[in-house]
Amino acid sequence: MAALAQKLGEKLQSVRSGNPLVHHITNFVVMELTANVTLHVGGSPVMAHSLEEVTDMVKLASCLNINMGTLEPNWVASMLAAGKKANSLGVPIVFDPVGNGATPYRTETAANLIKELDISVIRGNGGEIGLLADKGGQVKGVDSVGGPEEPAKVAKALANKLGTIVAITGPVDYVSDGKSAFAIRNGHKYLAQLTGTGCSATTAISCFVGANKEDKLMATVAALSFFGSAAEVAVKESSTKGPASFKVNFHDALANMTVEDFVQLVKVDDVSD
Amino acid sequence: MAALAQKLGEKLQSVRSGNPLVHHITNFVVMELTANVTLHVGGSPVMAHSLEEVTDMVKLASCLNINMGTLEPNWVASMLAAGKKANSLGVPIVFDPVGNGATPYRTETAANLIKELDISVIRGNGGEIGLLADKGGQVKGVDSVGGPEEPAKVAKALANKLGTIVAITGPVDYVSDGKSAFAIRNGHKYLAQLTGTGCSATTAISCFVGANKEDKLMATVAALSFFGSAAEVAVKESSTKGPASFKVNFHDALANMTVEDFVQLVKVDDVSD
Amino acid sequence: MAALAQKLGEKLQSVRSGNPLVHHITNFVVMELTANVTLHVGGSPVMAHSLEEVTDMVKLASCLNINMGTLEPNWVASMLAAGKKANSLGVPIVFDPVGNGATPYRTETAANLIKELDISVIRGNGGEIGLLADKGGQVKGVDSVGGPEEPAKVAKALANKLGTIVAITGPVDYVSDGKSAFAIRNGHKYLAQLTGTGCSATTAISCFVGANKEDKLMATVAALSFFGSAAEVAVKESSTKGPASFKVNFHDALANMTVEDFVQLVKVDDVSD
Numbered sequence: 036m037a038a039l040a041q042k043l044g045e046k047l048q049s050v051r052s053g054n055p056l057v058h059h060i061t062n063f064v065v066m067e068l069t070a071n072v073t074l075h076v077g078g079s080p081v082m083a084h085s086l087e088e089v090t091d092m093v094k095l096a097s098c099l100n101i102n103m104g105t106l107e108p109n110w111v112a113s114m115l116a117a118g119k120k121a122n123s124l125g126v127p128i129v130f131d132p133v134g135n136g137a138t139p140y141r142t143e144t145a146a147n148l149i150k151e152l153d154i155s156v157i158r159g160n161g162g163e164i165g166l167l168a169d170k171g172g173q174v175k176g177v178d179s180v181g182g183p184e185e186p187a188k189v190a191k192a193l194a195n196k197l198g199t200i201v202a203i204t205g206p207v208d209y210v211s212d213g214k215s216a217f218a219i220r221n222g223h224k225y226l227a228q229l230t231g232t233g234c235s236a237t238t239a240i241s242c243f244v245g246a247n248k249e250d251k252l253m254a255t256v257a258a259l260s261f262f263g264s265a266a267e268v269a270v271k272e273s274s275t276k277g278p279a280s281f282k283v284n285f286h287d288a289l290a291n292m293t294v295e296d297f298v299q300l301v302k303v304d305d306v307s308d
Numbered sequence: 309m310a311a312l313a314q315k316l317g318e319k320l321q322s323v324r325s326g327n328p329l330v331h332h333i334t335n336f337v338v339m340e341l342t343a344n345v346t347l348h349v350g351g352s353p354v355m356a357h358s359l360e361e362v363t364d365m366v367k368l369a370s371c372l373n374i375n376m377g378t379l380e381p382n383w384v385a386s387m388l389a390a391g392k393k394a395n396s397l398g399v400p401i402v403f404d405p406v407g408n409g410a411t412p413y414r415t416e417t418a419a420n421l422i423k424e425l426d427i428s429v430i431r432g433n434g435g436e437i438g439l440l441a442d443k444g445g446q447v448k449g450v451d452s453v454g455g456p457e458e459p460a461k462v463a464k465a466l467a468n469k470l471g472t473i474v475a476i477t478g479p480v481d482y483v484s485d486g487k488s489a490f491a492i493r494n495g496h497k498y499l500a501q502l503t504g505t506g507c508s509a510t511t512a513i514s515c516f517v518g519a520n521k522e523d524k525l526m527a528t529v530a531a532l533s534f535f536g537s538a539a540e541v542a543v544k545e546s547s548t549k550g551p552a553s554f555k556v557n558f559h560d561a562l563a564n565m566t567v568e569d570f571v572q573l574v575k576v577d578d579v580s581d
Numbered sequence: 582m583a584a585l586a587q588k589l590g591e592k593l594q595s596v597r598s599g600n601p602l603v604h605h606i607t608n609f610v611v612m613e614l615t616a617n618v619t620l621h622v623g624g625s626p627v628m629a630h631s632l633e634e635v636t637d638m639v640k641l642a643s644c645l646n647i648n649m650g651t652l653e654p655n656w657v658a659s660m661l662a663a664g665k666k667a668n669s670l671g672v673p674i675v676f677d678p679v680g681n682g683a684t685p686y687r688t689e690t691a692a693n694l695i696k697e698l699d700i701s702v703i704r705g706n707g708g709e710i711g712l713l714a715d716k717g718g719q720v721k722g723v724d725s726v727g728g729p730e731e732p733a734k735v736a737k738a739l740a741n742k743l744g745t746i747v748a749i750t751g752p753v754d755y756v757s758d759g760k761s762a763f764a765i766r767n768g769h770k771y772l773a774q775l776t777g778t779g780c781s782a783t784t785a786i787s788c789f790v791g792a793n794k795e796d797k798l799m800a801t802v803a804a805l806s807f808f809g810s811a812a813e814v815a816v817k818e819s820s821t822k823g824p825a826s827f828k829v830n831f832h833d834a835l836a837n838m839t840v841e842d843f844v845q846l847v848k849v850d851d852v853s854d
Binding site: 335341378380413450504547556 | 629829
């Protein structure tokens, strides 16, 4: 585990020194939130959604973050155009299928984006990914109210099927590239009492993947372990008295945590078998 | 008053145990804010505005929250479509006519939504509701700079005329269903120094109404008393030093307040006569 | 300097007593943020972007704030319509060319807005303004990664060329109307670790210009000195431990700072020569 933690620490180091530009085409709820998460983690955010500029903006980016939380047809068109450009340039795409399964429009849009684009990482909650994998799962709006019974196996099978990395987040997070699988046991339940936590985790993944293109699997594991570690730091602050004060301390922790601090906090298991 | 407070406490209990899904078609300014308020109060938020999915999303909802703070024609079309679907399913609609009176477009849109939809609760500030009721009222953008002289009577008359519940919020809040009327004396002036306070109060009402469909009047009264009580708790925190630190403590208080705490803080008078 | 500080203090006083309504047509990332900044500084915010109402809304406004951070064609059409109406009514326009230079669409839109509208103040970072002035400058998405070598001279030359006031913000801010030039040395580096800082500074300028139409140059200088002074107050709070807790204290300081406090904190030099 010490070697693994060290390896994950190096992924954080790359974000901090590389300052990756993350182009977000995301939802209205989390734009300020995820822009701040990008800055705190060590990246540089840009939000741009217009067909008039998305293919130009993605040229400058280290990673394209696509999030369908408040989707509408012209935004989907921009996601497709930016995504195809990203694919042609080798810019990795991280996709958050927010609310997949809640409405036919969301389910169809997620399926279409996955079909049309070569996506590096898909992150969702148990309900969203369970439904995407056809392995059971239930959503209530954008919240998971039931994930697959064996999330590591489902992540692995779906990753295998789609040729991508799959992350299922929840009390324990699972990440697989279809061969290996990891369980990340960092985090705190306050995260579930704030809107945009999942979207923020996806943004953290985008920063780590953008700065670690040669090892997207460990970048994704590192991002989620780092995200959860910051939550653990925040909850220990005496000024944390509820979800809102937790959020302030959580964002401070994302910005203040050093590589050395992070390595000590990593709680990740290899669950490939 | 003890019996009334107890009754209002039961409305909060229903929110906490029922976890109502509130479908918001709302403005860009308050999306993150009201999603967090929904979570803290005890509901589950979903924001969806596209004509491609609003009628599917509202099927899942306990309440539909319509807010016209940054309206445009295609959003209004979605409000109407979602609203008609909500009516056909018995999903209550809570409406916030933000900035009614500021421009002809807002005034006409509010009037049209009220005409076309069967709305359960309308909440606005003194200026917005005064203008809606044609009883005097002045707005400056989205802020009230003058409400009706006798707000309880105006709320009652408008509620009667429209067959809905009307809430006028301000230093004292007034709620009426056209027969009874209540004055809610909870709150703090810091609330007026933050954007989206009115929208957040409407979201609280949506949570309470969604979880208490059998008594929407007392649900509305409870929501506003609860909202104001959380403000009173927040302002007593030593870390509250201005509107921004107040906001953090206010959101914590929304999340942390128990039914027992709330019952002790209720300041509501029956002003039906 | 004492006389200058006093003069700047009077500009704040006008904001506090005048409560200017600032009509924003701005980006999705900063809507809640800049609405709160408007309230804390002493103005009243309204966000309205639809062609159906922008010309009606701007009639009520003391200042029109145009920000192209997440632009798309129908929003640009509204910026032009509202801007032309503002010009015909004598309502000053403050313009923030967010990400100018990042994509052709942004560069062309900024140039077109400047050509079509009579703008009172343009505020951007070194990269954005350097590129606007054709004097060197580099942007990474919406962040500056290189400004002009002599910012005071560039601000002065561009102001002269366009017949407007130009503000370049960064570790030191420079403001010029083409004749005089000022350097503002208030601020703190935490501001660069938060999204929307530049947009918030533009909103502060809009409040000050809206309440001080007779002296837009000193209003702009006062706004930036005030904004930076609040950052200095915030960073001294013991509860400031990172960018997120800084933000809370910064917003409190914007709201709490008296004219007397501000006058003591002003750090502005005349660099006209």
